Amino acid sequence: MNIDLNADLGEGFGPWRMSQDEALLELVSSANVACGFHAGDPLIMERTVRTASQRGIDIGAHVGFPDRQGFGRRVMQVEIEELCAMVIYQLGALSGVARATGGRMTHMSFHGALGNMAAADAALADPLLAAVARFDPKLIVSSSSSQAIEQAAARHGLTIATTFLADRAYDDQGLLVPRKLPDSVIKDEASVLARVRQLLREGTVTTYGGATIPMKARSILVHGDTPGAVELARTVRSEIEAAGGRIVPISRHLA
Template sequence: MDIDLNADLGEGYGPWRMGEDEALLELVSSANVACGFHAGDPVIMERTVRTARARGIDVGAHVGFPDRQGFGRRPMQMDTAELASFVVYQLGALAGIARAAGHRMTHMSFHGALGNMAAADASLAEPLVRAVADFDSTLIVSSSTSRAIEGAAARCGLRVATTFLADRAYDDQGLLVPRKLPDSVIKDEAAVLERVRRLLRDGTVTTYSGKSLAMNARSILLHGDTPGAVALARTIRNEVEAAGHRIVPISRQVHA
């Protein structure tokens, strides 16, 4: 089976760096690049895209709320039509930088609080996914499990790549558990690796309540801002390959 190894990158701002992007770009097959709203700026975006292109790595727009100080992890109450415009703006920014760099934007994902809200609310997911389709109907939506986003994508004719967040807890519906809850972010490397092994072995994940949930994931996501992200990415890559799978970006997977 082909598995994409994906990371959220480009999340610094100006001279401030977050995460070890260069090292992660040696290990992943695709990158979600911050588009200047929750993090990132044009210079960082261009540097990330050019490095990804040189290494044959896919890039996608990581679209979030306009909230740098809160890193896009604080829910914001915004008019839906306005928010859809913000989505298109961020898609356009990365697509333009990728084009100028001789690369191509293959996918997009919703970041942080915006992603969690859209995943849980079909009335929000529908116009936001529609905005993505109106911008570029060939884009793949990279998303954690969400009936709202998956349904909207199906109606808009977009492909969805289900992404497994190895270091985040899931509820029984397959939605991410809020970060404010204890152990919502899994920091123990052994626990993260066991979750990856279980996903690769039988396609399931243990939920926050202890239940077994089926998950047909084609991508494994790493958070670039997590301490030890590079070592964890290397270990996960080794696990995937040791299990007989190939590291391949979603856009080049036969079953994508």
């Protein structure tokens, strides 16, 4: 069994750092790099991409709302045309940095509120995925489970890599529950590992309401800003390998 282990990285600004990117880049196989809107800046992007390239780690654009103060986790009302242009702008920034450092961008993902909105709304997912396809139809879309995003990707000829968010709770439709709810972010390491074991052994996840639903994930995500993220990523990696899995970057996994 091949599975990708990825993290959202580069989510600082100037001298401020959100996570231990260097340590996480020793453990993951794919990096989702902030593109300067919800977090990140040109220098952080360049350093993160260069390190990832040197280590053979897949590089992806982590695209969000232009909301550094809210870390991209607040809903913004933006016209579709402008929002699609913002997506393309961020993809172009990360792709350019990757090329300049001798690497290439293999995938993209939506961050925070933008990702949650697209996952729940087919009318929003379709133009956003169309924008991604116009930029590069070969990009892999890394996404939490979402029929809206999966169907839009299929319409526009894009490949989806469904990602299981190990430290986030799901509802009965397979969507992420809002962060404002208690225990929507799972901080207990034992609970996170139990969820990973269930995914690997049974291909299911237990929802916030207690139901069991199928989860066909090709990748597991650990949030870089989660407390104890490095140790959690290390333990999740060990759990995957103990189950007979191989940690393989998204692009090689789907090749």
